[in-house]
Amino acid sequence: MSYEKNNVRVMLTKEEIAEKVSEMGKKLTAEFAGKEVMLIGVLKGSFIFMADLVRAIDLPIQLDFISAKSYSGTTTTGVVNVKMDTHLQIEGKTVLLVEDILDTGKTLSALRETMYSRGAADVKIVTFLDKPARRLVDIEADYSCYTIENRFVVGYGLDCDEQYRNLDYVGELLL
Numbered sequence: 001m002s003y004e005k006n007n008v009r010v011m012l013t014k015e016e017i018a019e020k021v022s023e024m025g026k027k028l029t030a031e032f033a034g035k036e037v038m039l040i041g042v043l044k045g046s047f048i049f050m051a052d053l054v055r056a057i058d059l060p061i062q063l064d065f066i067s068a069k070s071y072s073g074t075t076t077t078g079v080v081n082v083k084m085d086t087h088l089q090i091e092g093k094t095v096l097l098v099e100d101i102l103d104t105g106k107t108l109s110a111l112r113e114t115m116y117s118r119g120a121a122d123v124k125i126v127t128f129l130d131k132p133a134r135r136l137v138d139i140e141a142d143y144s145c146y147t148i149e150n151r152f153v154v155g156y157g158l159d160c161d162e163q164y165r166n167l168d169y170v171g172e173l174l175l
């Protein structure tokens with residue numbers, strides 16, 4: 001589908017997002033004070049949220065990225081294909097997995113297992129958006145900025161066929 005900004009109905013403005021992400025940063029700062037926290041962003045969708053979030057956290061954090069695709073098909077959990085892996089040592093760390101959107105839950109559920117299998121002390125899920133209506137796997141976000149209805153959204157890192165990631169707002173893509 002071609003890029004058509006007129007088909008994007010604004011749901012969250014740039015200003016609303018900035019306010020919410022700043023609040024989330026403060027919350028995480030309070031909750032993880034004194035811990036060795038590593039934020040791992042799930043590429044590509046999380047890159048803008050991650051960039052804003054880390055600047056709102058006032059702690060000595062480390063950060064890394066991972067790129068993964070969950071296998072679609074009949075099985076619901078466990079298998080994830082890591083396309084680009086993390087570089088830092090995960091053992092003993094409190095890992096915050098940072099996602100753009102928690103949808104079916106397959107990706108984060110598998111990645112959380114991956115992090116535990118690598119020796120993470122604790123793994124928490126931080127997602128910008130949560131779309132609970134679509135969940136196929138029993139997983140909940142530990143921290144989410146917004147819960148949304150079952151709509152396809154783009155912008156602020158989220159794409160449709162790799163387009164729209166650079167919008168500084170989030171909108172529903174009207175087809």
Ligand code: IMP
Nearest residue numbers: 045102103104105106107152153158159
């Ligand atoms: P899941 O939770 O494993 O189904 O995968 C979540 C991934 O699906 C996200 O990281 C997004 O890349 C993609 N996704 C799910 N819902 C949307 C949406 O509304 N807009 C754009 N991407 C989405």
Ligand code: MG
Nearest residue numbers: 044045158159
């Ligand atoms: Mg995507």
